[in-house]
Amino acid sequence: MKAVVCQNAELTVRDIPDQTPAQGQVLLKVLRCGICGSDLHVRHHCDLFGRLIGRAGYKNFPDASEPMVFGHEFCGEVLDHGPGTPKNIKAGTRVCALPFIRQGKDIDCIGLSARSHGAYAERIVVENSMMVPVPNGLSNDMAALTEPMAVGLHAVNRGEVKKGDVAIVIGCGPVGLAVICMLKAKGVRTVIASDFSPGRRALAKQCGADVVVNPADESPFSTWEQYGFLGGIPELLELAVGTREKLGKLPVPWWHTWRLAEGLGLKPKRPIIFECVGVPGVLNNLIDSAPLFSRIVVVGVCMQTDQIEPAMGNNKEVDLRFVMGYSPLEYRDALHMIAEGQVRCEHLVTGVVGLGGVDNAFEALRDPERHAKILVDPSSRATTPAPPTR
Structure with a gap:
């Protein structure tokens, strides 16, 4: 043959x-x-x-x-x-x-x-x-x-994205487009896609991205205030001190109220960022420019040795998750999601x-x-x- x-x-x-x-x-x-x-x-x-x-x-x-x-x-x-x-x-x-x-x-x-x-x-x-x-x-x-869509589904699952989260996809090649398709299939309401290529930005829009950004003109994180993210340490300090001051005025111990709020999930908002480029320097750039508490899901496979500044990750409490492949269940689900029209x-x-x-x-x-x-x-x-x- x-x-x-x-x-x-x-x-x-x-x-x-x-x-x-x-x-x-x-x-x-x-x-x-x-x-x-x-x-x-x-x-x-x-x-x-x-x-x-x-x-x-x-x-x-x-x-x-x-x-x-x-x-x-x-x-x-x-x-x-x-x-x-x-x-x-x-x-x-x-x-x-x-x-x-x-x-x-x-x-x-x-x-x-x-x-x-x-x-x-x-x-x-x-x-x-x-x-x-x-x-x-x-x-x-x-x-x-089915196989590339299963890769996208696995990445979204590992990112633990909820419908109300803001998802930011960096790189709109086939992997990034698959992630966008699966984010929208999962009902995520705000998906921001970033790519230098006009053609790929157009495809990202066709796949369901709500906002497309040319990183040569603006950062995909430039609207962080709009979504309630913390851009840096000054905003975090103001949140911590301001919250403590407000809770201190209540007629109950402030720590009980704080603990109750955290138990209800009332924590600072953060974006979930999908790195789908796999080129040296991209990951460190994301850590440097992303809002505080960002969760970065590394989907792109960088074949060369790369370098990051871990201290910046500490300063921002960045959550890094690396992904590869999918499970048999995710593969089966991806096929059926395509066949049932959930994934376009x-x-x-x-x-x-x-x-x-x-x-x-x-x-x-x-x-x-x-x-x-x-x-x-x-x-x-x-x-x-x-x-x-x-």
Whole structure:
């Protein structure tokens, strides 16, 4: 079968052996596969990525010199089941699948492994237990967005965002747009999106952002007073001293009232900031410029060593949370949220190519004004990204 192989940073279409599903596994015909930002990174920084993920315990990542087939954002059609594999999901069913598969005693990340190839291919083997049928006649294009939408859902869940919170999304590439989609699906009333690119700001608005900001013109935190945030230490001192003075005038011990107020959740307001850029310097800039008590959820993956000033985080009591991936439940929920119309993410797909166009698609994705998410359709002959059919 044909697949796009990455080796020494070169992408070429090759004939590779068909995989045979083992017990507990299923063979799929690939219908669509999204090109992920991590694929772009790994193409040119494979060995660095392998060392980093290896330090976290994943030992099955290939060297740059080894052939690897990317593709972990996919949907497909069930073709065959491995021996002894339950056939509760019958042949011909369209499915999405979490990109994890058992290989002996190990579990591989599909598309980030030399032995478990991804979906830049005509067919792929997946774990039966990881499959989720595509519901409600959802299109292949939208079903292929399940994985990136699950990333966005996981980030929002880790941020513990409530409907009345102010969420600020820094960076409106595919990850930031997925976060915006999920914030609005969760009913968050105020979502501020920030990006230098006019095209991405337009997409952020289409995905539901209430306010879009060009950081070259204004800070996404410039309206902190409007939302009742504390901009710095003077405001915090005034709040502390002023509150104590007011409570001291009540006919009850001030500390009882203070403790009751805290128990009722009456604490200083803070924004929840999603860092979706992953470039050195961004995180430190956020810590430096964000209001007090901000919760920063780091979704963007910075591949280089970065530097922050922890003392500034102390001064502002900033809450840092790093996120990666999603759970099987979040993956299933993301698919159903798309299928039920809770998540409106159709604007993310800006192009479709065949296997022969993957190299061109990687190049096209370098221009944020042209593309956000390009999908691979192995049955297509398109060598340049063609607009998707709506």
